[in-house]
Amino acid sequence: MHYSYLIVGAGLFGSVFAYEMEKKGKTSIVIDKRNHIAGNIYTKKIDDINVHEYGAHIFHTSNKEIWNYVSQFAEFNHYINSPVAIYKDELYNLPFSMNTFSKMWNIKTPAEAKKKIQEQIEELKIEEPKNLEEQALKLVGKDIYEKLVKGYTEKQWGRSCTELPSFIIKRLPVRFTFDNNYFNDPYQGIPKGGYTKIVEKLLQRTKVVLEREFKSYVDLSKKVTQDGDTFDTLIYTGAIDEYYDYQLGALEYRSVRFETCLLDDCDNFQGNAVVNYTERDIPYTRIIEHKHFEFGQGNSTVISKEYPTEWKLGDEPYYPVNDDKNTKLFQNYIELAKEESDVLFGGRLGQYQYFDMDKTIESALKMVRSLE
Numbered sequence: 001m002h003y004s005y006l007i008v009g010a011g012l013f014g015s016v017f018a019y020e021m022e023k024k025g026k027t028s029i030v031i032d033k034r035n036h037i038a039g040n041i042y043t044k045k046i047d048d049i050n051v052h053e054y055g056a057h058i059f060h061t062s063n064k065e066i067w068n069y070v071s072q073f074a075e076f077n078h079y080i081n082s083p084v085a086i087y088k089d090e091l092y093n094l095p096f097s098m099n100t101f102s103k104m105w106n107i108k109t110p111a112e113a114k115k116k117i118q119e120q121i122e123e124l125k126i127e128e129p130k131n132l133e134e135q136a137l138k139l140v141g142k143d144i145y146e147k148l149v150k151g152y153t154e155k156q157w158g159r160s161c162t163e164l165p166s167f168i169i170k171r172l173p174v175r176f177t178f179d180n181n182y183f184n185d186p187y188q189g190i191p192k193g194g195y196t197k198i199v200e201k202l203l204q205r206t207k208v209v210l211e212r213e214f215k216s217y218v219d220l221s222k223k224v225t226q227d228g229d230t231f232d233t234l235i236y237t238g239a240i241d242e243y244y245d246y247q248l249g250a251l252e253y254r255s256v257r258f259e260t261c262l263l264d265d266c267d268n269f270q271g272n273a274v275v276n277y278t279e280r281d282i283p284y285t286r287i288i289e290h291k292h293f294e295f296g297q298g299n300s301t302v303i304s305k306e307y308p309t310e311w312k313l314g315d316e317p318y319y320p321v322n323d324d325k326n327t328k329l330f331q332n333y334i335e336l337a338k339e340e341s342d343v344l345f346g347g348r349l350g351q352y353q354y355f356d357m358d359k360t361i362e363s364a365l366k367m368v369r370s371l372e
Contacts, residue, residue: 002230003027003207006223008214009237011039012357013347015202016364017235022205024372029207029229031217036196036210037203040318041357043194046262049302050194051290055256055318056274057195058293060188061358067187069361073198076189079293082180083274083286087147094276095182096144097175104143110176117141117174135166140174151280156308157254165323190293214238223342235367237347239317240333246313248332251352253317259284260304267299283307320352 005021007014010032018028036042040054058081061067070076083094093099101113120141129135132153136145149172150161157164181188191198209217209227214236217226224230236243241251263269273292277284284305291301311317320326330352337345346367348355355363 001027001029001207002232003029004231005029005233005235006031006218006225006229006231007235007237008032009039009347009349010034010037010199010203010208010210011237011347012041012199012360013350013364014039014235014237015199015206016361017346017368018206019202020365020368024368028235029209029225029231030203031209031212031214031225033213034210037208038196038199041195041199043196045194046260046290046302047264047300048298049291049296049300050294051260051302051304052195052288052293053258053260055258055304055306056288056293057357058183058188058190059357060183060185061356062185062187063358063362064187066358066361069365070191070198070358073201074191074193074195076191077294079190079273079295080180080188081182081274082272083182083276084272085148085152085276085278087151087278090147092148093180094148095173095175095180096140096148097180098178099180100144100148104147113176117144129166131162132164132166132168133161135169136161136172139169139172144172148278150278151282152276152278152285154280155283155285158308158310192294232342234343236343236345237350239349240330240337240345240352243343243345244333244336248336249329250313251329251333252321252326253311253315254319254321255309255311255315256318257307257309258304259307260302262300262302264300266301269301269303317349320348320354322353326352 004026005028007018007028007030010030014030018030021028041057042053043050044053085092085094092103098110098113101107105116107113107116117140120143121138124137126134126138129138136149153161269289270287273289274286276286284307286306288304289301344367345351346363347360
């Protein structure tokens with residue numbers, strides 16, 4: 001068959017694009033190298049628990065249009081993200097709020113908390129931060145930095161905070177209220193039944209071919225697949241540097257390794273969906289207990305430990321390293337892309353930018369509108 005679009009990647013961006021184009025009478029074929037749809041928001045059942053296979057995904061947005069859009073495909077529960085952090089034998093609420101400060105300093109009022117933080121900042125006498133450590137200290141002072149920022153950040157990036165540029169932490173959320181809601185967005189929740197069902201609905205009228213590598217499955221010069229399907233335009237949501245065979249160099253990422261296990265003799269492992277471990281000596285950054293995203297019952301639970309790892313070619317890319325060097329390299333790839341008449345790049349990897357789910361949907365809809 002002939003299709004208007006060949007979409008590489010069955011994640012959220014590609015699926016929204018295919019759905020919207022189908023409404024306009026344009027046909028699409030979607031291919032993915034994985035054996036499942038939904039990309040990194042893929043959820044699967046383990047002992048009747050929806051497990052976030054590629055790390056926790058919590059939908060949140062301030063854009064009512066996007067909230068209404070995604071609500072077409074799922075009913076959302078009222079989950080509020082309220083993580084906690086463990087440092088040694090101490091437990092703190094996140095984000096940094098009055099609950100955090102009262103536990104840390106045994107104080108009760110916002111005025112006391114503000115005074116404590118300001119005193120610590122002034123003692124340090126940091127004028128122009130030279131690195132991430134100095135930037136964080138200037139924002140929140142010594143106690144919060146050392147207990148809740150330093151170790152977690154060093155694990156996340158795989159290097160000392162003194163070796164990281166200051167721009168990585170432009171701000172740290174400090175709230176002088178007893179509110180543990182991590183996000184300020186008015187719309188928030190988890191889709192009942194998991195995220196995969198959303199993508200299934202988006203792609204229900206679209207041909208999907210799984211376990212296919214783009215370069216071996218598609219003859220781009222002839223715009224034909226191995227199965228004989230032809231197409232007009234390519235929508236590529238893979239890594240833009242990989243598309244160009246890294247001819248200008250490889251963009252850098254941080255990766256994550258997940259260690260997931262079913263605890264069939266435990267009904268509640270940690271009492272919260274997200275618990276961060278902020279000591280550098282503990283190799284994982286957090287533990288996710290999936291059942292708490294959907295207020296699950298039952299006699300078992302599933303947990304996932306997240307281990308940040310160095311990325312190398314062939315590993316799964318998660319977090320773009322948007323420093324000056326990589327930003328410049330990406331812009332050079334964009335210049336190459338401008339020469340393509342029938343290829344468009346989208347999504348987190350195609351645009352070398354970390355997107356929350358609402359921003360992914362916004363980006364896909366923007367591309368659809370640009371083609372009208």
